Amino acid sequence: MNQRLRPGVAEPVILMFSRRQVETCDVDEPLELLRSLTADRRTAIEFCGRISLVVDGYNDDPRELFEVPEVRAYIKRLDLAWPYWFFLLSQIGGVNQAPGELLVRDHRGLPGVTSVDMGQLDRSLARHFGAMHRLAEELKLPEEMCEEVAEGIVGMFQNAAVERIEGDGINKVTVLWSGCMLHAPCCWQ
Numbered sequence: 001m002n003q004r005l006r007p008g009v010a011e012p013v014i015l016m017f018s019r020r021q022v023e024t025c026d027v028d029e030p031l032e033l034l035r036s037l038t039a040d041r042r043t044a045i046e047f048c049g050r051i052s053l054v055v056d057g058y059n060d061d062p063r064e065l066f067e068v069p070e071v072r073a074y075i076k077r078l079d080l081a082w083p084y085w086f087f088l089l090s091q092i093g094g095v096n097q098a099p100g101e102l103l104v105r106d107h108r109g110l111p112g113v114t115s116v117d118m119g120q121l122d123r124s125l126a127r128h129f130g131a132m133h134r135l136a137e138e139l140k141l142p143e144e145m146c147e148e149v150a151e152g153i154v155g156m157f158q159n160a161a162v163e164r165i166e167g168d169g170i171n172k173v174t175v176l177w178s179g180c181m182l183h184a185p186c187c188w189q
Contacts, residue, residue, distance in 0.1 A: 012090060013050045019057025022074040027081060034082045041139040044087065048145065049152075051088040083131035087141075091152045129153075 015030060037047045055065055065071045079085070129150065136146045 011050065012052055012092075013047060014052050014054055016054040016056050017074065019055075022055060022057070022070050025070075025074050025077055027074065027078045030078060031081055034078075034084070034088075037088060038082075038084050038135060038139070041141060044135065044139050044141060045145070047088050048149065049088070049090055052090045052092075083128055084135050086128045086132045086153050087135055087146075087149055091156055 015033070017030060021027070021029070036043070037051075038044050055071055058065060058068060058071070061068065132146065132149070135141065136143070
């Protein structure tokens with residue numbers, strides 16, 4: 001196992017959003033916490049790869065989280081205000097917990113099958129890798145650590161079972177849902 005991920009396994013940090021927060025789109029409290037985790041170099045390094053996301057209150061809802069418009073709106077609002085997920089999210093849960101993943105998937109009515117808009121995914125990856133790069137520069141984070149995180153993120157996307165569908169202007173990928181997505185170009189420089 002990757003040495004950097006061990007603290008995330010031994011001491012994970014769960015960031016839980018309540019249904020009330022989601023339905024009122026109240027991102028103030030989690031945003032304050034997230035900003036504190038990237039406020040300085042020591043804290044960012046300490047929490048690198050340790051954060052897991054949980055949306056509470058939808059356990060009895062038969063829909064997947066990405067199918068719930070309120071969850072998508074909440075994550076989008078939080079993501080627009082704080083784009084540094086790639087550096088802090090645990091890679092143990094796979095891509096399915098990444099905020100951008102909730103925003104690029106589209107359910108088409110077939111159990112276990114999801115479509116991903118490739119253009120939207122490309123924009124999301126570029127935005128999040130760019131944010132990670134800016135954070136690394138601003139906090140002077142160790143280059144090897146950032147490269148390792150970027151490789152892990154790309155690896156999560158590469159571990160997906162994917163089937164490309166094309167034709168008549170369609171530029172999507174169908175994900176045979178197993179908690180994975182698809183391969184992604186590394187935007188880390």
